[in-house]
Amino acid sequence: ILENEAKSVLLEIRHPAIKKQALETLLQNKNILVTCLFNITSTLFNHLKQKDPEEVDAGVLQFCFSVLKLLQLYIDIQQLSSAPDAEACGTSFNINQDPYDVLQAELSRVHTTLQSYAQLNTRPSVSFAEDSVDSPLPVQAFLSQMEFTEDGNLRVISTSEADHGQLGNFFFWGPLCGKSPIYKVCDMLQQAGISPQQLLCVLLSVWLQREKEILKKPEQTTVNLHTLLITLSSMKGAVEDSWDPQSVSPWWQQVRSACIQSQNTAAALLAAFVAHHAAKSCIKHRADSKVKKQLEDVLVLQTLLLVPPPKGSVGGSATQCSIKTLLEGGRGGIADSVSKWVCRHSLPPEKLKAFLQNSDDPNDEMHKKTGEKPKKQQQNQEDAHGTAELFVAVCERFPDSLSPDMLFAHCCWEYVVQWNKDPEEVKNFCLAVEYLKLVSSPHIQLGISTMMWSTFTVKYLSAATFLLEKVGKAPKDRLCRRDVGMGDKALTCFLGCCVQLLQVLMEADSGVEKVSAVELCVEEVWSGAEGPPSIADLALEQKGIYYPLVQHHWLLTSLLHAAMTFKVKTKPLSLFDSKGKNALFRDLTSIQLMPSGVMDSGLILSRQEFLFQVQIGWVQALDGSSTASDSSIRPSTGPGAPWWPSLCLELGSLLQVYPDILRRQLVCELFSQGLDLRAEQAMLEVEDQDVLGSQLLVLSGQRLSYTLLHSQSQTQPAMELLARLPPTLCAWLKAMDPSDLRCPSVPLCQTKRLVGRLVEMLPENHAQYSLALHLLEALEALT
DSSP: OHHHHHHHHHHHOOOHHHHHHHHHHHHTOTTSOHHHHHHHHHHHHHHHHHSOGGGSOHHHHHHHHHHHHHHHHHHHHHHHHHSOOTTTTOOGGGTOHHHHHHHHHHHHHTHHHHHHHHHHTOOOOOOOGGGOTTSOOOHHHHHHTEEEOTTSOEEEOOOSHHHHHHHHHHHHHHHHHTSSOHHHHHHHHHHTTOOHHHHHHHHHHHHHHTHHHHHHSHHHHHHHHHHHHHHHHTSTTSSOTTSOTTSOOHHHHHHHHHHHHOSOHHHHHHHHHHHHHHIIIIIOSOOOHHHHHHHHHHHHHHHHHTSOOOTTSOOOOOOOOOHHHHHHTOTTHHHHHHHHHHHHTTOOHHHHHHHHHHTTOTTSTTTSOOTTSOHHHHHHHHHHHHHHHHHHHHHHHOTTTTOHHHHHHHHHHHHHHHHHHOTTOTHHHHHHHHHHHHOOOHHHHHHHHHHHIIIIIHHHHHHHHHHHHHHSSOOOHHHHHHHTSSOHHHHHHHHHHHHHHHHHHHHHHHHTTTSOOOOOOOOGGGTTOOSSOOHHHHHHTSOOOOHHHHHHHHHHHHHHHHHHHHTOOOOGGGGSOHHHHHHTTOOTTSOOOOOOSOOOHHHHHHHHHHHHHHHHHHHHHSOTTOOGGGGGGSOSSSTTOTTHHHHHHHHHHHTTOOHHHHHHHHHHHHHHTTOHHHHHHHHTTOSOHHHHHHHHHHHHHHHHHIIIIIOTTOOHHHHHHHHHSOHHHHHHHHHOOGGGOSSOOOOHHHHHHHHHHHHHHSOTTSTTHHHHHHHHHHHHHHO
């Protein structure tokens, strides 16, 4: 009924423009079947042809003719897809088996990688039914994407990749799957007048877009693609006969360009395989093997990048790469992609090194029998081993682009960039410094350290310095977040990493004179990279530093770290003179006027008091029950780290504080805390034993005074001993103040051992030698 009414209305309309507009409206109606549209258009076309040519508008007649040809092509393609001819669906390899065998050999070589890639690239995604590649192409969409040229040939007018894929899906997905006769489809398209270049374009679009389906049956689809490429390339106008056979023709350059730009690496690689062999076997032009090698590299790299991060990590989307993006990324594009993957997985340096070391070690835990372990643990171990093998495979394919120094440099930079986005995640800054330490070239290490300092670090350090200067003590969490951008705990950790960063910088500066600068290389097949320089290249371009200025900032950073760690009340800038303050936060490559000569005694005393407070804080942080023998289990960072005393001595030498004063104070603090065994070891490093002996004699008197006069558990023997002591000793003990001791309740045997050592230390002519003897006698009587 609709068809008859539409025919009647169209025939009654007299004005040509309105007649054409009415037909266009019908063609755009999605509810009318294609056969109905064909019949309506055919009736109108026949009606116009029967009239006198002078009475018929040529434009309307030509429009009807074009629409009829398009509708006929649409119907014919549909019919071929729905009722395939089994014999016509055969491939060209039935005639010539040699290319087929070669192609299958190529597929077998990359079969394992293709499987891994396909498994990792199966993430679920949300899409609408009408946007699905499996949904049939509406005739209205088909008509909108095709038009006739002046010479009567058809031309594809769709410009978007999605439209090309949709049209390619309609034309070629049936032939690719073996559901439509390849030669009949190609003949039909050739007769329609569509240029082979446009057909190749839509064929490659559907091939690259339907990567997941292609990888389910790669052998069948690649064989059919080979047949399609040979058939299309044999069409008139595809490849010029006059083209130089020693160069890549525009026809195959079109395939090359599509593969280079595609991020569907597996499909692009298979297309390159097929095109390579099709070009060699049929066209006799030089086949481009460079792209094939590049795509094999990208496939392994992309497979690694698709490995998901462990559950619970921040993660993020996987980096999608292609030959084009890697080349545009410059010489460091490959290392940059891998470093982003490392950062997604939050991989520490030791884990990255373990990937490389464990891959060839048959005795490592990944290769051992896992039958006794839980199934989940076995699976995690197998996944880790698979990732390690994949990582090694990537490094083997890019020996220059992923050389250790290049990889560690980019990992360092990626982590510091991520930290700068969220300063509270200070572990990223710590990992950046750890990766920096692994860089073997001092020239690269020096450059990266300088860039990290000037680009990211100095602004946070400056804010932290002025905040501590303003409040005069370790600021609270709220103030740290407001002024510095991170909490107090994160700030403390950040300052510790800054100390390490400046240490690396100073060590690298000392090493650049000993070795020559490295020469960065790139694989021959990737030598055409054009883009920004790599992080390692930028590092080598950095200017040299002024070592005293770096050391000056290391001193400030160490003081800030100590102040935050042990909550020391201080104004950090007050520990420097005017020259020292003026040199802070200057460009590390500039020469500044540095502090020199003897400092003011008051300034030195304030510095000394600061270092005393740091040593007191360290002693208090120690476990009172620990001994010197268990130093291996003490933390390597934080207030209980074993290196704080040696750091205080190093800071003291830069701050003009006499080191023996610091050593003596440390010994006294350890004894005051009751850590006698540690104190005895520290005593061995003290130079002025006489002064130390006098200080420890007072401490011993405080201990005995507490036991005899202040302890609530006084014993009868102790009271009797107190009555028998010499008046001088008794008065001296009463004058002692045990409240100065941090741990006054110490076993008498420890105090006796201490006094015994004092008697040995003090010379007999020492003013307090006799007092030490009396004290030892009293302790012997008590014990």
